[in-house]
Amino acid sequence: MSEKSRIPSKFIFYLITVSVFLLILSSLFLLQSSNTSFIPRSVFDLILVNGTSVYFDPHVKKEPIKRPFASSEVSQVDAVKPSKRISESACQVSNSSKKLGSVGRKKMIVCDSNQALLRVFMYELPPEFHFGLLGWKGMENQTWPRRIPPYPGGLNLQHSIEYWLTLDLLSSDIPNVVRPCSVVRVHNSSQADVIFVPFFSSLSYNRHSMLHGKEKVSVNKKLQDKLVQFLMGQDEWKRKGGNDHLIVAHHPNSMLNARRKLGSAMFVLADFGRYPAEIANLEKDIIAPYRHLVRTVPSSKSATFKERPVLVYFRGTIYRKDGGVIRQELYYLLKDEKDVDFNFGSIQGNGVNKASQGMASSKFCLNTAGDTPSSNRLFDAIASHCVPVIISDEIELPFEDVLDYSQFCIFVRGADAVKRGYLLKLLRGINEDKWTKMWERLKEIVHHFEYQYPSQPGDAVDMIWQAVSRKVSSVQFRFHRKKRYDRSRLVV
């Protein structure tokens, strides 16, 4: 062999060795320096350890994501323990994340407050206003819990909206909780679009409106008085007269004492039934769904038209005060029909299971006005993919500016519903094709009504924040108009 041929092969050998070495070095470096890379190490940890679902870039057009819902996996309403639920859902997703396998292809980012739909400042209210009501006691001066205390089950849960929204804001500060970036919590109120008041008003009403022992004033009223006093003293409140404050008062009787004084704020409500129009109205307030009590039927197991033997299902109390007269009349009209299932009684205890079964095997579920225009029943029907028949002229529906309820609900005016034969003729006239279209649509939109932690794109928590962000500009508009002739700022 000549010298000439040996030198190049040696050279190539060295070249390969050096480049392999450089390759290994650079990949090691990339892994190490993940703090400064676009994908923080915590995201990797989360995906590998917790196996939580893939991150979806909220700035990309959102597609309806069909996923098994965390909340639907836990069916015993009376014993829902969110901490348990979180670990269960983590388990459940860790299996499926392997199937997804597309983690690397999805863009991962940390929420950026400049790009968020909504920047929210949350008051550091003492725990007696929020997690203290769940029996949580922190260390001295500790405002927020590290482990999430469970929200009480049973009927309380239907108004637990305050809890899910607060948890979502708290998790906005935890880098490895993967959630939509619609809302980002900011710690400087001047940078916020909205000021959130973390008062668990529904729980306060449900648990503390009775007088105990020698109390002259209930804890619920005391908290509301304290809250009013606190808010009136805040610069944040004075700045815009409370217009940019967000207060959750989902139980129709919550905030009864304070609602008038805080009426300039935006409310998150179940309906407007017990509010005068100047205190609560669609222009500034948000209608949020009840948290449904029956378990969500998985899309793949949802019974079809032919598999649902019952035409019309209703469960609840038949005799109601106020607007509930229609129920009674309907009952007498329908009770003897063979494919109608009119059930008495509350949904508490085993009632939930019965309602789950009943709704999941019925084509149509009746939602008639009770003592308030809205009720949990509508959201139970949606979770069961039972086409809701809404007989409640005054009802306001969540997210109706983005959701067309006529695609998956039947609306019947109260006056028509009580005409003999009207309702059944209407419903029997809806053939399999038409019904199936509505049922398919129900399966597409059901995830908008799921409350869960961590929140997922398009779920109820995310939808509420998006709805708030759509109100912000009209609130701002009204506030600016009011200032036109305000001379006080001209006086030094």
Ligand SMILES: *[C@@H]1O[C@H](CO)[C@@H](O)[C@H](O)[C@H]1NC(C)=O
């Ligand atoms: C994810 O796992 C890490 C490490 O095990 C843990 O510290 C963190 O709390 C988990 N996050 C969630 C959302 O479960």
Ligand SMILES: *[C@@H]1O[C@H](CO)[C@@H](O)[C@H](O)[C@H]1NC(C)=O
């Ligand atoms: C899937 O998760 C369940 C718990 O939900 C666990 O028992 C099972 O071993 C997991 N399977 C795999 C393949 O990880």
Ligand SMILES: *[C@@H]1O[C@H](CO)[C@@H](O)[C@H](O)[C@H]1NC(C)=O
């Ligand atoms: C709690 O806050 C008070 C007032 O700011 C302070 O004096 C006290 O030292 C704090 N206690 C603890 C344990 O940090």
Ligand SMILES: *[C@@H]1O[C@H](CO)[C@@H](O)[C@H](O)[C@H]1NC(C)=O
């Ligand atoms: C809060 O934000 C405002 C406006 O961006 C800024 O002027 C102010 O200095 C900030 N305050 C603090 C404490 O960072």
